[in-house]
Amino acid sequence: DTAVSQTPKYLVTQMGNDKSIKCEQNLGHDTMYWYKQDSKKFLKIMFSYNNKELIINETVPNRFSPKSPDKAHLNLHINSLELGDSAVYFCASSQAGQGAGYTFGSGTRLTVV
Amino acid sequence: AQTVTQSQPEMSVQEAETVTLSCTYDTSESDYYLFWYKQPPSRQMILVIRQEAYKQQNATENRFSVNFQKAAKSFSLKISDSQLGDAAMYFCASGGVTGNQFYFGTGTSLTVIP
Secondary structure, rough: OOOEEEEEOOOEEEEOOEEEEEEEOOOOOOEEEEEEOOOOEEEEEEEEEEOEEEEEEEOOOOOEEEEEEEOOOOEEEEEEOHHHOOOOEEEEEEEOOOOOEEEOOOOEEEEEE | EEEOOOOOEEEEOOOOEEEEEEOEEOHHHHHEEEEEEEEEOOOEEEEEEEOOOOOOOEEEEEEEEEEEEOOOOOOEEEEEOOOHHOOEEEEEEEEOOOOEEEEEEEOEEEEEEE
């Protein structure tokens, strides 16, 4: 049983296309996140949802739009993809206040050509 | 806001030896948690060890232990009897008890030499 499941694992697409990455967690956590890991391995938070409510929305281009239909799912849609969007995107979940840390998905390597 | 600093971009250790990875942090939270995550070439982020700031005793998980110095805001990771499988990127992170967000350092790339 995969705790945090991300699909797809790899995504290669052309500039200008629109793509989505899906994330689902079966841990019963109330908070989910999207992180971007660049080529230098730096992890930057993009969004966070708590019980379907957006609580963290960092400075991210409007082309990125998260959607959380329920607390077990957090999807990321990207419009008009650019070369600079190439990175690894991680979904993670946690239970607020428990201090157990994040559980990460396996990441989606997005390559824009 | 919180900041986490890892001053060693790269480290190497001989197999079976011991290595210590450094981490310092800054937080305004009165109660918080600290973590070390491992990211091997498979890119999966794996929780290695966690420390509750209100506990003075250093956390230990098998060959992994921490040296938590609360006053100095230091949280180093010691890996004993290093194995080839320990080669990975290691990230230090901190998070408040009441908050939702954890803050990550820039990572230390560990090479294990056979």
